Amino acid sequence: MDSSLGGCGMARLGICVVLMGLWRLGAACPAFCTCSISRIACVDPGQGIEDFPILTLDDMEMDINITDIYIANQNKLFDINDNSLKYYSNLRNLTVINTSLTSISSQAFNNNTRLQYLNLRNNNLSTLSWRTFQNLNITSFPLLSGNPLKCVCENLWIKLRLQEDVESPEKEDLKCIDDRGKRKSVSRISPPDCEPPAAEVSPSIVTVKEGSDVTAVCSATGSPSPEIVWNTENLFTTAVPNPYGTESRLTLTDLSPSDNGRVITCNVQNVVGQSEAELQLNILFRPSILELLEPMSLHHWCIPFTVTGNPKPELQWYHKDQKLHEQEYIKTEIQESIGSVHHGCLQLINPTHIHNGQYTLVARNEYGEDSKVIEAHFLLPPDEETDMPYYPCKYFRMILSFR
Ligand SMILES: *[C@@H]1O[C@H](CO)[C@@H](O)[C@H](O)[C@H]1NC(C)=O
Ligand SMILES: *[C@@H]1O[C@H](CO)[C@@H](O)[C@H](O)[C@H]1NC(C)=O
Ligand SMILES: *[C@@H]1O[C@H](CO)[C@@H](O)[C@H](O)[C@H]1NC(C)=O
Ligand SMILES: *[C@@H]1O[C@H](CO)[C@@H](O)[C@H](O)[C@H]1NC(C)=O
């Protein structure tokens, strides 16, 4: 009896949650639309919607997860703006057909990275920007037929994208209207003064000493003249771009070793599309030992160090001021290199008391050198133990206490 009551209670609770969900949805779902937990559909031409239905974030938290929006026959719907779809981050399918849709903002789909299917047929779109679709990962090109697309430069990207998209159902018959009002196949358009942008950076790689100044020039081609933007974010070195006409000169002052290996991109954009070129920094600098630590017992004994320098420094160890001759039992191992920072060990296999004492690491390249000293104790003084292999302190104390 208890259990049947409990079951019933749970079932009621469940129904209650679902009903609340539907009630909340009902409140947010526009009249003349139907909303479910995953789909919004507005097909009734009656009153018509003027904006995209926006379910509030409160609704979204109630397990409402819209993956499909279907809008048709709405003659008061004119645009998809930056905010229309931003809350629908799980949206997969978007259909907007037979509406007055005239413009789509370039950020309209910024938050809809999962969008896979986009049907925009039979609307009032005359131009569309490639920027609107740039971050989308749609499997096939948006369906666009039945729009009064113009055969203008702004729409040339559609032709270029259709050429790449082998499977698009619109490949052959997407039409545009030229300036004499004639319908033409989009695949045939070639507007005057209209070319995709391209960029070239010269030099594309610079190899110079730290502290030097460098200038690189990014030249753009394409029509209309592209906008040129150097991406110098997160750079340690001061970088000043100086655009002039179809070029932009980038001046780097006092190159920082921290920027060694960095790639700076030059991005060029016009209405037809975008392109990039790269400048790679190879900054030469003197070695520096960032870390030299006391020995630790890993798989073998290890004196850990971190060095940097470009070119990669030569390493030489000294034991009590004597040059250390590396061999199988004592050798330098580089374990990880991240850019020009190298982490490694002086590895010692079964060191004995003769290996105790001062270790000096010297790192050298043609631009200079650095050195650091560390004290190492692998064994007890010989009067207490003769040739016992070393045990880390805590084991050693245990052994002593057992005596
Ligand atoms: C929303 O639905 C999609 C597809 O059914 C699923 O992959 C995703 O994990 C869901 N997200 C949430 C937050 O429930
Ligand atoms: C397109 O939508 C209008 C209302 O905006 C409607 O009257 C018309 O029947 C629709 N056309 C089609 C082919 O569905
Ligand atoms: C994008 O969607 C997420 C998840 O729904 C939301 O938290 C976020 O605020 C949205 N971004 C914008 C810019 O609205
Ligand atoms: C998206 O639309 C396509 C084509 O209409 C359909 O096959 C698919 O099931 C839809 N996917 C979702 C998640 O609604």
Ligand SMILES: *[C@@H]1O[C@H](CO)[C@@H](O)[C@H](O)[C@H]1NC(C)=O
């Ligand atoms: C279609 O768009 C044009 C502008 O491109 C506008 O003048 C016209 O009013 C629009 N038509 C409808 C039915 O919205």
Ligand SMILES: *[C@@H]1O[C@H](CO)[C@@H](O)[C@H](O)[C@H]1NC(C)=O
């Ligand atoms: C694009 O989609 C493919 C397959 O659906 C996926 O493997 C890939 O990670 C996606 N890329 C991005 C940037 O979302």
